[in-house]
Amino acid sequence: xxxxxxxIFDYGNVIFEINFKKAQVALAQLGIANIEDFFAHKTHxxxxxxxxxxxxxxxxxxxxxxxAAENPNLTDAEIDAAxxxxxxxxxxxxxxxxxxxxxxxxxxxxxNNNVIHYKYIISYLDREFGMPDNSSLFEKxxxxxxxxxxxxxxxxxxxxxxxxGLVAEETLFIDDSPQHLVGAKQAGFxxxxxxxxxxxxxxxxKKHQIL
Numbered sequence: 093x094x095x096x097x098x099x100i101f102d103y104g105n106v107i108f109e110i111n112f113k114k115a116q117v118a119l120a121q122l123g124i125a126n127i128e129d130f131f132a133h134k135t136h137x138x139x140x141x142x143x144x145x146x147x148x149x150x151x152x153x154x155x156x157x158x159x160a161a162e163n164p165n166l167t168d169a170e171i172d173a174a175x176x177x178x179x180x181x182x183x184x185x186x187x188x189x190x191x192x193x194x195x196x197x198x199x200x201x202x203x204n205n206n207v208i209h210y211k212y213i214i215s216y217l218d219r220e221f222g223m224p225d226n227s228s229l230f231e232k233x234x235x236x237x238x239x240x241x242x243x244x245x246x247x248x249x250x251x252x253x254x255x256x257g258l259v260a261e262e263t264l265f266i267d268d269s270p271q272h273l274v275g276a277k278q279a280g281f282x283x284x285x286x287x288x289x290x291x292x293x294x295x296x297x298k299k300h301q302i303l
Contacts, residue, residue: 096282096302098258099193101230102243102267103203106286106293107190108182108213115178122174123161130160143206146237150207176212183291187221190229192294192303201226201233202252202265204242204272210235232256243267244275253279264302 104110112132120127130137139156142148148156154171158164193199205213217223226233234252241248253260260280267273268286276283288296297303 094282095262096197096264098198098200098256098263099302100200100202100252100263100265100276100281101190102265102269102272102286103201103205103226105268105290106266107186107201107290109180109290110178111180112178114180115175118174118177119157119161122157122166122170123163124157140206141242143208144204144236144242145240146207147240153206153208172208172212175208179209179212179216181216181220183289186290186293187223187229189294189297189303193297194229194231196303198256198258199230200252200256201230202243202248203233203235205235206237210237243269243272246275246278249276249279249281 101107116127116131119131124130129135131140137156137160139148139153139160143153154166154168157171157175158166190199214225217225232255234248236242236248239248239251241251243249249260249265252258253263261282263281264284265273265276265281266284266286267276270285273283273285284300286293286296294303
């Protein structure tokens with residue numbers, strides 16, 4: 093890593109552990125067939141992209157799940173529980189690590205997210221850490237549903253650059269999804285693939301001489 097002054101972190105499986113398989117099982121149990129085609133880490137139904145960019149509402153997302161399951165009687169609670177099942181939590185000391193990084197760099201969060209997951213995460217952070225949100229850990233946080241854009245589209249990276257006066261070549265983007273690094277590279281960022289469990293974030297950063 094050369095001349096890094098700014099770091100942009102992804103959230104899921106970089107900071108907050110998620111498990112796509114758990115959601116696949118839960119959605120399949122609602123009655124959704126061909127779950128690998130419908131929802132997986134690298135490919136999924138456009139319903140999820142639309143929800144992450146706020147192109148559709150919570151109610152429209154749930155209606156899409158009911159249609160896919162061919163079950164109009166699924167309750168909101170059943171759908172939300174299945175969808176939120178992939179959210180595992182933040183391993184111990186991760187927040188302390190992020191604060192250490194913030195002492196050395198300008199840091200930002202950039203997450204593909206959606207309203208249902210965001211509400212769950214906010215509740216989780218308050219319950220487990222007494223935190224109202226992630227804002228104390230970063231200079232600024234960005235969520236796709238607020239930006240009407242999602243990774244890996246290069247425009248979402250350019251927006252973060254422009255709003256914060258960043259130099260792209262001095263900015264490192266860390267994500268666990270190789271496809272998301274493509275857009276970051278197109279925007280001129282340096283990139284790192286997070287290929288370890290979130291609990292190993294600090295050792296990962298030390299390995300790459302960031303901490």
